[in-house]
Amino acid sequence: MDSLRSKENLNQFERIFGKTNTNPRLFEAPARINIIGEHVDYLGGIVLPAAINFSVHVFLRPNQTNLYRFHSITFNETISIKKPFLSNQNAPWTDYITGVIVELEAEGHSIPGFDLLVDGNIPQGSGLSSSAALEVVTGFAISECFGLGIKREKIAVIGQKAENNFVGTKCGIMDQFIIAVGKQNDCISLNTDTLNYSYHHFELGDHEFYLINSNVKHNLKDSAYNQRRLECESALQKIHSKFPNFKQLYDVTLTESEIKNCDLTPDEFKRTKHVISERERTKQVIEGLESNQFSKVGAALYEAHDSLSKNFEVSCEETDFIVSQLKDLGVMGARMIGGGFGGCVLVLDKKEGFAKINEEMKKSYQQKFNLALDFYKFQISDGVKEISI
Numbered sequence: 578m579d580s581l582r583s584k585e586n587l588n589q590f591e592r593i594f595g596k597t598n599t600n601p602r603l604f605e606a607p608a609r610i611n612i613i614g615e616h617v618d619y620l621g622g623i624v625l626p627a628a629i630n631f632s633v634h635v636f637l638r639p640n641q642t643n644l645y646r647f648h649s650i651t652f653n654e655t656i657s658i659k660k661p662f663l664s665n666q667n668a669p670w671t672d673y674i675t676g677v678i679v680e681l682e683a684e685g686h687s688i689p690g691f692d693l694l695v696d697g698n699i700p701q702g703s704g705l706s707s708s709a710a711l712e713v714v715t716g717f718a719i720s721e722c723f724g725l726g727i728k729r730e731k732i733a734v735i736g737q738k739a740e741n742n743f744v745g746t747k748c749g750i751m752d753q754f755i756i757a758v759g760k761q762n763d764c765i766s767l768n769t770d771t772l773n774y775s776y777h778h779f780e781l782g783d784h785e786f787y788l789i790n791s792n793v794k795h796n797l798k799d800s801a802y803n804q805r806r807l808e809c810e811s812a813l814q815k816i817h818s819k820f821p822n823f824k825q826l827y828d829v830t831l832t833e834s835e836i837k838n839c840d841l842t843p844d845e846f847k848r849t850k851h852v853i854s855e856r857e858r859t860k861q862v863i864e865g866l867e868s869n870q871f872s873k874v875g876a877a878l879y880e881a882h883d884s885l886s887k888n889f890e891v892s893c894e895e896t897d898f899i900v901s902q903l904k905d906l907g908v909m910g911a912r913m914i915g916g917g918f919g920g921c922v923l924v925l926d927k928k929e930g931f932a933k934i935n936e937e938m939k940k941s942y943q944q945k946f947n948l949a950l951d952f953y954k955f956q957i958s959d960g961v962k963e964i965s966i
């Protein structure tokens with residue numbers, strides 16, 4: 578976000594919450610993409626996300642009272658709350674902030690009252706994690722402003738707990754983690770079982786990744802997400818009772834017929850199939866990126882989409898259409914990213930193809946769904962940080 582908008586937001590902060598001797602501090606958290614490893618971060622899988630240059634900004638200043646006052650620029654709304662903290666159905670955006678305070682206090686930190694203004698340019702419902710960015714920037718800003726010194730990795734876990742327990746989406750750790758630890762130009766490979774991770778830099782040469790926003794967000798997103806998680810848990814329980822060595826669904830190395838012998842329902846079987854095959858595609862993508870074999874990476878992205886659509890059933894008509902059109906146009910690889918049911922498609926292609934694909938896709942999508950498509954080029958950027966003003 579540019580510095581002019583930050584200055585306007587600072588003025589707005591002071592208009593709403595008043596001017597004192599203490600200046601509010603400004604913090605920024607990025608959006609994220611995920612190259613491969615979708616719907617495996619709550620099953621002990623490996624994921625390959627990167628932070629990108631869309632962001633959520635927060636101004637925060639302690640207010641020496643027992644009030645927590647939040648203002649959203651996007652919703653043009655100010656909410657003032659006190660303990661005990663309850664979910665706010667009328668202003669659901671506040672739950673991401675309140676949930677973080679609740680989780681910090683559950684960790685033994687005492688968080689006094691503060692004023693917070695939030696603004697952002699991460700398209701909501703686009704699968705780029707605007708909510709995780711709000712959780713992480715809130716946790717980081719509180720930690721810095723009250724001198725709590727909480728490590729980035731821990732802030733990620735607190736953000737995930739806020740989402741799981743207060744907001745009610747049983748998400749994995751990927752989004753909060755990359756938003757907390759991201760580094761300019763690097764993606765990470767994160768083992769979501771151990772939370773060990775390492776940074777990777779890939780040279781794409783005359784290739785590039787970019788995003789296409791389907792501009793649809795289907796309502797069942799949260800309920801279906803939680804449902805998928807339950808299906809994976811019950812699949813693992815059944816497999817585990819016959820093969821006790823497998824502690825995570827991601828680690829299952831059985832044949833299809835061995836899995837079928839575990840009495841899985843047809844849905845549980847399909848979810849398991851996605852998770853296990855995603856493990857193989859992740860290896861393929863890492864190898865492809867390390868050896869500049871981009872067609873290998875692209876093929877794995879298309880396969881991942883197919884599996885997310887048919888086995889995990891988290892795609893939708895619009896993103897399926899985008900991916901299949903891209904394939905027909907000879908684009909190297911593409912797949913839906915994030916939780917699904919709309920949002921963005923990640924594309925890998927030769928740089929020279931962009932203009933033509935942009936034109937053709939916008940035309941065909943408009944014709945089919947009477948909807949606009951947005952194309953985003955992005956840079957891989959740093960994780961959450963303080964911005965000096």
Ligand code: GAF
Nearest residue numbers: 615616748749750751915916
């Ligand atoms: C959403 C969740 F928040 C992540 O934890 C992850 O499960 C992702 O969907 C799918 O890979 O972004």
